[in-house]
Amino acid sequence: MVERYEIRFSGAGGQGLITAGIILAEAASIIEGRHAVQSQSYGPEARGGASKSEVIIGEGPIDYPKATIVDACLAMTQEAADKYAVGIKKGGVLLVDSDFVPRPPQGDYKIYSLPIMRTAKVDVGREIVANVIALGAMIALTDVVKRESGEQAVLAKVPEAFKDLNKKAYSLGFEKMKEVLAG
Amino acid sequence: MVERYEIRFSGAGGQGLITAGIILAEAASIIEGRHAVQSQSYGPEARGGASKSEVIIGEGPIDYPKATIVDACLAMTQEAADKYAVGIKKGGVLLVDSDFVPRPPQGDYKIYSLPIMRTAKVDVGREIVANVIALGAMIALTDVVKRESGEQAVLAKVPEAFKDLNKKAYSLGFEKMKEVLAG
Amino acid sequence: MAYDYEKSIRPGKLPHIWCPGCGHGIVMKGLIRAMDTCGLEKNNTAIVSGIGCASRMPGYLDFNTLHTAHGRAAAFATGVKMAKPEMTVICCGGDGDGAAIGGNHFIHACRRNIDMTYVLLNNYIYGMTGGQFSSSTPPGHLASTTPYGNPDPAFDLAKLAIGAGATFVARTTAFHATQIDKLIVEGIKHKGMAVIEILDDCPTTYGRRNKFRSVVDMMKRLKDIAVPVTAAAKMTAEQLEGKTLTGVLHKEDRPEYCETYAKIIARVQGA
Amino acid sequence: MAYDYEKSIRPGKLPHIWCPGCGHGIVMKGLIRAMDTCGLEKNNTAIVSGIGCASRMPGYLDFNTLHTAHGRAAAFATGVKMAKPEMTVICCGGDGDGAAIGGNHFIHACRRNIDMTYVLLNNYIYGMTGGQFSSSTPPGHLASTTPYGNPDPAFDLAKLAIGAGATFVARTTAFHATQIDKLIVEGIKHKGMAVIEILDDCPTTYGRRNKFRSVVDMMKRLKDIAVPVTAAAKMTAEQLEGKTLTGVLHKEDRPEYCETYAKIIARVQGA
Amino acid sequence: MSAKAEIEIIDAYCKGCSICVEFCPTKVLEMDAFVVKVVNADACIACNQCELRCPDFAIKVHKL
Amino acid sequence: MSAKAEIEIIDAYCKGCSICVEFCPTKVLEMDAFVVKVVNADACIACNQCELRCPDFAIKVHKL
Amino acid sequence: MAKKIALLQGNEACAMGALYAGCNFFGGYPITPSTEVAEVMAAELPKIGGKFIQMEDEIGAMASIIGAALAGSKALTATSGPGVSLKQELIGYACIAEVPCVIINVMRGGPSTGMPTGPGQSDVMQARWGTHGDHAAIALCPASCQEIFSETVRAFNLAEKYRMPVQVLFDEIVGHMRERIVFPEPGELEVVDRTAPSVPPEKYKPFDTSFGDVPPLAAFGSEYRFHVTGLNKAEDGFPTTKAELVDAEERRQIRKVECPEARADIELNEEYMTEDAEVVIFAYGSTARSARYAVNELREQGIKAGLFRPITLWPFPEKRVAQLGEQVKAMVVAEMNLGQMVFEVERIVKSTCKLGLVTRVDGDPLTPTQIIDQVKEVL
Amino acid sequence: MAKKIALLQGNEACAMGALYAGCNFFGGYPITPSTEVAEVMAAELPKIGGKFIQMEDEIGAMASIIGAALAGSKALTATSGPGVSLKQELIGYACIAEVPCVIINVMRGGPSTGMPTGPGQSDVMQARWGTHGDHAAIALCPASCQEIFSETVRAFNLAEKYRMPVQVLFDEIVGHMRERIVFPEPGELEVVDRTAPSVPPEKYKPFDTSFGDVPPLAAFGSEYRFHVTGLNKAEDGFPTTKAELVDAEERRQIRKVECPEARADIELNEEYMTEDAEVVIFAYGSTARSARYAVNELREQGIKAGLFRPITLWPFPEKRVAQLGEQVKAMVVAEMNLGQMVFEVERIVKSTCKLGLVTRVDGDPLTPTQIIDQVKEVL
Ligand SMILES: Cc1ncc(C[n+]2csc(CCOP(=O)(O)OP(=O)(O)O)c2C)c(N)n1
Ligand SMILES: Cc1ncc(C[n+]2csc(CCOP(=O)(O)OP(=O)(O)O)c2C)c(N)n1
Ligand code: SF4
Ligand code: SF4
Ligand code: SF4
Ligand code: SF4
Ligand code: SF4
Ligand code: SF4
Ligand SMILES: [Mg+2]
Numbered sequence A, B: 001m002v003e004r005y006e007i008r009f010s011g012a013g014g015q016g017l018i019t020a021g022i023i024l025a026e027a028a029s030i031i032e033g034r035h036a037v038q039s040q041s042y043g044p045e046a047r048g049g050a051s052k053s054e055v056i057i058g059e060g061p062i063d064y065p066k067a068t069i070v071d072a073c074l075a076m077t078q079e080a081a082d083k084y085a086v087g088i089k090k091g092g093v094l095l096v097d098s099d100f101v102p103r104p105p106q107g108d109y110k111i112y113s114l115p116i117m118r119t120a121k122v123d124v125g126r127e128i129v130a131n132v133i134a135l136g137a138m139i140a141l142t143d144v145v146k147r148e149s150g151e152q153a154v155l156a157k158v159p160e161a162f163k164d165l166n167k168k169a170y171s172l173g174f175e176k177m178k179e180v181l182a183g
Numbered sequence C, D: 001m002a003y004d005y006e007k008s009i010r011p012g013k014l015p016h017i018w019c020p021g022c023g024h025g026i027v028m029k030g031l032i033r034a035m036d037t038c039g040l041e042k043n044n045t046a047i048v049s050g051i052g053c054a055s056r057m058p059g060y061l062d063f064n065t066l067h068t069a070h071g072r073a074a075a076f077a078t079g080v081k082m083a084k085p086e087m088t089v090i091c092c093g094g095d096g097d098g099a100a101i102g103g104n105h106f107i108h109a110c111r112r113n114i115d116m117t118y119v120l121l122n123n124y125i126y127g128m129t130g131g132q133f134s135s136s137t138p139p140g141h142l143a144s145t146t147p148y149g150n151p152d153p154a155f156d157l158a159k160l161a162i163g164a165g166a167t168f169v170a171r172t173t174a175f176h177a178t179q180i181d182k183l184i185v186e187g188i189k190h191k192g193m194a195v196i197e198i199l200d201d202c203p204t205t206y207g208r209r210n211k212f213r214s215v216v217d218m219m220k221r222l223k224d225i226a227v228p229v230t231a232a233a234k235m236t237a238e239q240l241e242g243k244t245l246t247g248v249l250h251k252e253d254r255p256e257y258c259e260t261y262a263k264i265i266a267r268v269q270g271a
Numbered sequence E, F: 001m002s003a004k005a006e007i008e009i010i011d012a013y014c015k016g017c018s019i020c021v022e023f024c025p026t027k028v029l030e031m032d033a034f035v036v037k038v039v040n041a042d043a044c045i046a047c048n049q050c051e052l053r054c055p056d057f058a059i060k061v062h063k064l
Numbered sequence G, H: 001m002a003k004k005i006a007l008l009q010g011n012e013a014c015a016m017g018a019l020y021a022g023c024n025f026f027g028g029y030p031i032t033p034s035t036e037v038a039e040v041m042a043a044e045l046p047k048i049g050g051k052f053i054q055m056e057d058e059i060g061a062m063a064s065i066i067g068a069a070l071a072g073s074k075a076l077t078a079t080s081g082p083g084v085s086l087k088q089e090l091i092g093y094a095c096i097a098e099v100p101c102v103i104i105n106v107m108r109g110g111p112s113t114g115m116p117t118g119p120g121q122s123d124v125m126q127a128r129w130g131t132h133g134d135h136a137a138i139a140l141c142p143a144s145c146q147e148i149f150s151e152t153v154r155a156f157n158l159a160e161k162y163r164m165p166v167q168v169l170f171d172e173i174v175g176h177m178r179e180r181i182v183f184p185e186p187g188e189l190e191v192v193d194r195t196a197p198s199v200p201p202e203k204y205k206p207f208d209t210s211f212g213d214v215p216p217l218a219a220f221g222s223e224y225r226f227h228v229t230g231l232n233k234a235e236d237g238f239p240t241t242k243a244e245l246v247d248a249e250e251r252r253q254i255r256k257v258e259c260p261e262a263r264a265d266i267e268l269n270e271e272y273m274t275e276d277a278e279v280v281i282f283a284y285g286s287t288a289r290s291a292r293y294a295v296n297e298l299r300e301q302g303i304k305a306g307l308f309r310p311i312t313l314w315p316f317p318e319k320r321v322a323q324l325g326e327q328v329k330a331m332v333v334a335e336m337n338l339g340q341m342v343f344e345v346e347r348i349v350k351s352t353c354k355l356g357l358v359t360r361v362d363g364d365p366l367t368p369t370q371i372i373d374q375v376k377e378v379l
């Protein structure tokens, strides 16, 4: 069996989590040359409401392209947490936005929390980068790709004018998470 | 094998030969209670040009509804004769309009001719009844239904005002043919 | 007392699926008020739509409702109306549904002058599928399938309806909220095909791409471009440049289709 | 010398399949003269039709010819024209083909203002299938599917085309034989969607049922109902009752579709 | 009076609709069963009506 | 100044589009994260603009 | 009292059958060779207060009959190949929304415009698989004018009973030929109406499976009001994407037609001399008439031939064909196409008997001789 | 030089593949879940001087690509179930008029509107039998983004080579997921163009079979001019009802695709661990990915499983399936529908091995576990 790592990003529509998933997949498959499949929710629920983006990363070709048992999950809102923080593997991890997910669903996995939206607003000054902060945090949490790969993938995705902003956001997310992990 | 009798009426589009076929089929199947199937040519050729109407009459249900070997054929024009006076059975009969079919196709069957259009025009005064004259003649020629059945079927088909006209036409056709047969 | 919309809405169906700021909700409210004003009986009214965001409307309304296939509302509605001419039949749906794929059924319903009221929500875009241009997207505008600006001229939907023979044609906008029900009421009362085009907004797939900062911006534009027919009469061609006429644009009396057919039945049965 | 129609007709294809007295032949002659006048190059011209008696026309004409499916001529033609804008594209076909089943493609081609010339042969009937009423059969008239008189109002096809945005709309009749080619010539020269409606006769399926004694009777009616637009300006509404306007009914200048698209290509490739 | 044109009739194309007969101002033409024929050639004034209106490409006016 | 109407907001329906806020002539309403809230009840003149224009059936004007 | 009899065209018989079945709405668009069905309906419907409408195209025609059916009518449309192709999306709509209606397909040669006035039998697989998505299909295929009458009645009955569109396919030959029809008296043939709701209006759900796989159907304009959609829906008729609900409704819609009881109810075959047959000709529609002729000939020549004629094409009569497959040495499929139902026959009898195929698509019917030759070749 | 690589959605990969194949015309109408194909084409075509047009509906879209193809373009449309249903009449037109073009069907749940954003594989039989009349069909079914690219190229090649419409079907899952694509260099994949006429213009006949079953095709606007019709036609392209000509063209149009050489050329399968397999899973599209996962699991559990994945669905890979049928104890068909290709598999392997079927239609993909369970049940 090819070994696979499954990550799910979830939150409100418009929070940029699809993009976060795509960037992670690019980091893994384009930059690191491994295998990755990204998919996302479509349909009425994708427009407003909760949405999700899944990335499966592996060392060989990925057959089944949807999540089976999720290794790591992000939930940016309570609605997303309720809907998508499911099927997390025993020993897996769930990262939630501490301000927007007051009641993280409990299970046989570790729960972490970070004030992601607040960091975007207060520390970076732009809510729009919350997804990149989240991405940095998830990479820090999971080590599924190298820190640099994630950064490179982020920078490849944004226009010149926004590179610094995103670099900062990514680092913030990464470091804040490492702090939490360091306890 | 159920015994079947196949009659084909052919002529120019608009000469009423479809109707002649229908009347014959009605005579056989409605009035005499035997079995009959009528079919006709459709398509571009049915609009102007030559057209045909076939009637198969039998004592039992008729399976194959198209002509196989024609017992009796009528051709009102040369074009119709060239196109449709084919597949006539050995010993069958072909009746042509003597004025409009100068060159009846030859074969292993008997050819008769009658001035059908002329009879309609001159003797009845209405070209439109040529088909009824032809029907009378074909019934006289083939005995496939009783004379009275044919007449009854004709009269059932036409409006009150035209009954006499058609009765006359039918009788004329029938009798002229019998005269020819009587030689 | 606040207006009682709930009595016309199926219990438990709100909130609706439309995006924040989507004008379809404003139009639905207008439609509810109009049906209310006309005193339509729920059991005796059918509301028929195609597919699209706008076409989701019937699902909320507590009447006989028929959510059909993309573009086919007018044709299904024709079947309902012919089968039961005593029913009030209302069509609703988007610009793409009604005039792009559904254009043929639309113009033929206009021609027949069958007694129904067609509420056409023109938000200039295919909202449901994520913002491809429609046959009413203004030329040059951006949509997901016009990355270089829309090359297609837009229909003047009211003009199309008139050209096709509709006997009542009116237009307003989602900004002119109180005019919505007034015109729909006139449409419902009109015996024959009534088309009410309502210029609407889709902030999600049209607004953002075309640099509207907010829904309110879009509303303001609707306000700005609208010129009542009456006022237009006194304006010059230049003044009317870029404007859209609102109000009742066309009204005439012609025999209604089901009535004509009923006369045939009476004649045949009488004979 | 007699007019040399043969040079535009494919060898061996005459006589054509149309019935004695069918006006389609008269229109085809007009079209040939018009193409001749415009000096159209055979290889650079495509003639596209749908299905119906009128739609058999391309088969006779020695050009690139495309006999498509019922109602779809305008859409196929749009593909041809977009692919090769340098070609002259002419559509021809019947009222049923163009405006009943083909109504949607027709109005959208008008809206786009794509450069083609649509010769619409309106004989008030579905001829090919044996005389069912079409969307241009006059109300009350008899057809095989209106045994009690047609309950359907008829399209004013020119009005429909104008409503849909066509930039050149003209009308004449099979009686006004010399006007046929004049108007088609204008249509071909017009840059954009040109619609030329030609009131035509179908003695076989329409004439007989509606008590015309002969083709010439039908021709006379065409003559009688036609009023040139110019003359109409001076006539009262009563005088115009039952009449049909002929000549150029509408002409405007709007950007042509393929040209607009070519500009996009230039812009994108320039960037 | 002498013919201003020679009228050519292509029998194989003529469907006998009689449009040309009716529109000829000088009664040059007449129906003969299923096709048309010239019965009064001299009267032809070369007005071209017959050729113009024949739906079947069956008649040609050759001006003299 | 006293309120001419009581404003009811149905949080579960409100999608926070802020149309009501913008159209209220007397600034009775304000956005609060994802939903609207009444911040200046007394200023309400019962003009009904907010109810009329809310696309989400989320605001009701109960005249006093 | 003597029964009413008449010489009718197949298409006319179809219209008469529809009226017998209670059809009171026709929405159509003319197309050869089906148009006579519309023409008769246009003349007859006003007499009974029914409605005839000629729509702008076949899609509109299909839409109109679904609309009318939901307003309580028994609704019919008639067309031919090109029209059926255009209707495919809305045939699927009628399937998923479970709306009873009848579609007549008088088959001509094809594909596309093909041979409009020639006969064909090449839409029989389309009748099963033409629309996208999973769905069941009922398709009937009469072979004589009398049978067109009775099968049209049965089509309405099945549409009403199973709440779905039913297709009647017959080829141009039977559609256009004339035969004697004996009109059944009223009451002589069964006429089925859809099951009306028995619950009070406020309890009504249009897809309430507590009443079985075919839930009762109310009518717009009655005291019941309801919602209809072409999306996957829950029992209350409103859209759902809930996996278990979608699964349940999708499977139910196949099951309601393909469960053994329904199959037995819907299946209708004619067999001729099959009891002791060593070779069976599988043929339907007008081709079966030639086949019957061939069977008689073959019997005279001492070959134990029989005819199996499916009148219900879909659902396919699997069980009976399998039985025959075990009985005979060979089966010969005769069809006026390039091989369509033969795939089904092959699927069923592959392991049990030899299989022959004789086809024709040139505008002329298969002759008895062609069939006879193929039978001899296979044996 | 390193090859260009990118993470692309299946739909985007499809558009890129089309451009690689030389596509220069797109006529479409938006529909979920296919719309991204159109969106990419709208952005890319003007860059190469190609044409993108959004038509008024799917029928118009299909008409426009046939028109463009006859004017010499390589033309594409992309849609989903409801759109494919609407296109059926004109797909038949493209068949009979022998016009090369490519139709993408990104399959969703359905019938009718169904589940627009859910995946499905329930249009695979429609791809064969959707239009009326007899005709051949080529349908391809890729299972990954890279393969969507290459199969779209192959679809154009086959369309051009066999002068007919080719369908590419993939389900929403592959259409919407993103994977790495390695872009082939120009020339790396074969790109086929239709055979142009070699005779002088005055000798040209658009269906001149002296050049074989696939006659050369000229373009409107070249020095060749010709006539095209949807009626049955003679070699010169003009309509005919002559029995022998109709017969010849109808049979040729099937033969050109279904003769052994063409089948071998068009057929493409992937096999995984089939050499020694005792049970083979027959699966295609995204379902085959689950099946492959299942094969690995089963092998670990000691069950000799293998995967047969048809990439060419039509013509059906009869020969290879028959061989496998003889080799294995059982075949299990896994599909995201209620059983479609299983009929073909049954037809072929009926007499040789056991057959199992596992289906799913609730909007979620078949999981490896479901497939594994079915394999174990059948064995
Ligand atoms: C036959 C068919 N084609 C395409 C679609 C996809 N589709 C669904 S809604 C829609 C457009 C909706 O636009 P509009 O009617 O303007 O409504 P809006 O969403 O803007 O309110 C399209 C193209 C479909 N469902 N069915
Ligand atoms: C999809 C489809 N529907 C119906 C038909 C049948 N049909 C062929 S021609 C025609 C009508 C032709 O009428 P019109 O376009 O007015 O041309 P005319 O024959 O009067 O010249 C019809 C309904 C068809 N061929 N295809
Ligand atoms: S996408 Fe546009 S039209 Fe659709 S609900 Fe959202 S705002 Fe309204
Ligand atoms: S049926 Fe009518 S339209 Fe057709 S060829 Fe004959 S006269 Fe002309
Ligand atoms: S040219 Fe004029 S005058 Fe001479 S035959 Fe013709 S119509 Fe008569
Ligand atoms: S108009 Fe033409 S077809 Fe008619 S009679 Fe004269 S020559 Fe013959
Ligand atoms: S009623 Fe008027 S004043 Fe009161 S809150 Fe609403 S908008 Fe403001
Ligand atoms: S208008 Fe309605 S939905 Fe929008 S913010 Fe106000 S209450 Fe909320
Ligand atoms: Mg819209």
Ligand SMILES: [Mg+2]
Pocket: D052, D094, D095, D096, D121, D122, D123, D124, D125, D126, D127, D134
């Ligand atoms: Mg016509």
